[in-house]
Amino acid sequence: xxxxxxxxxxxxxxxxxxKIAKEMGLSLSAVINAQLRQLVREQEIRFSVxxxxxxxxxxxxxxxxxxxxxxxxxxxxxxxxxxxxxxxxGK
Numbered sequence: 790x791x792x793x794x795x796x797x798x799x800x801x802x803x804x805x806x807x808k809i810a811k812e813m814g815l816s817l818s819a820v821i822n823a824q825l826r827q828l829v830r831e832q833e834i835r836f837s838v839x840x841x842x843x844x845x846x847x848x849x850x851x852x853x854x855x856x857x858x859x860x861x862x863x864x865x866x867x868x869x870x871x872x873x874x875x876x877x878x879g880k
Contacts, residue, residue, distance in 0.1 A: 803817070864876060
């Protein structure tokens with residue numbers, strides 16, 4: 790027998806979740822039920838958030854990859870901290 794669970798959530802979150810579920814061919818109820826079943830089966834909750842970089846950070850990362858590929862602004866590797874300090878201080 791099915792039962793009803795009432796929860797409070799932000800309307801925008803609900804709408805976006807419903808939209809994403811629909812794009813995946815699922816109802817929001819199916820998604821929530823799957824999560825509840827997983828909780829019961831594994832007796833743990835995992836939260837995973839994919840990192841989303843800002844456009845500013847994406848540009849910096851792109852520039853860093855480009856610099857690295859061209860060996861620009863790349864320091865050598867150091868075996869000991871004193872060598873790194875001498876390199877940084879120009880000695």
